[in-house]
Amino acid sequence: MKKGLLFLFPFGKIVRLSFARKMKKEIHPQYFSDTAFKCACGHTQTVCSTVKSIDTEICAKCHPFFTGKQKLVDTAGRVERFRKRAEKAAVKSKA
Numbered sequence: 001m002k003k004g005l006l007f008l009f010p011f012g013k014i015v016r017l018s019f020a021r022k023m024k025k026e027i028h029p030q031y032f033s034d035t036a037f038k039c040a041c042g043h044t045q046t047v048c049s050t051v052k053s054i055d056t057e058i059c060a061k062c063h064p065f066f067t068g069k070q071k072l073v074d075t076a077g078r079v080e081r082f083r084k085r086a087e088k089a090a091v092k093s094k095a
Contacts, residue, residue, distance in 0.1 A: 035049040041062035
């Protein structure tokens with residue numbers, strides 16, 4: 001008897017899925033089981049990924065949703081630029 005699962009689809013179609021399929025060679029990216037995950041808050045963790053190192057600004061240890069604390073993350077002065085534009089818009093709307 002062949003190994004695998006049988007699925008019965010509507011209209012009586014039966015499909016057998018086999019678990020003995022092998023991955024094709026040389027088409028998959030290299031897989032690292034010891035990838036270093038580093039956050040700006042200082043949290044580090046070892047994860048599995050297709051890249052050797054992951055650097056991020058916010059993780060579950062410092063994200064406001066998980067910590068319950070409001071935190072402002074400024075990336076390359078974006079907050080200041082937004083505030084300047086908002087002030088200019090407020091001045092124009094008053095005039």
